[in-house]
């Protein structure tokens with residue numbers, strides 16, 4: 001793995017969130033000022049094809065990159081656009097769909113949207129922790 005690619009992977013992992021290619025570029029540029037956006041795109045593409053990171057494409061949003069590669073869903077804030085991970089038990093849904101349609105279900109896409117605690121003015125321990133993480137690495 002090249003130094004560029006390792007740095008890109010580290011940035012995606014470090015933010016603990018879901019970055020767009022441009023956000024990754026802005027961060028990586030701090031340690032590699034000569035890197036181009038094209039190089040960042042190419043490396044993100046390779047990293048997602050090798051399964052090191054996931055591509056996240058939510059409706060009406062830009063492509064984002066996720067260091068959490070376990071199966072999970074996303075909830076997106078309609079106010080600020082923040083994306084959080086959620087784990088939902090999907091097996092029952094897959095079974096229901098299989099029963100109703102007779103299909104063998106191989107994949108499902110489910111996304112949630114709403115207003116995040118920060119935009120609602122409610123601070124929870126998990127958002128405070130996420131904020132601390134974000135602020136430290138800005």
Ligand SMILES: [Zn+2]
Nearest residue numbers: 077080116119
């Ligand atoms: Zn929000």
Ligand SMILES: [Zn+2]
Nearest residue numbers: 066068084085
């Ligand atoms: Zn995620």
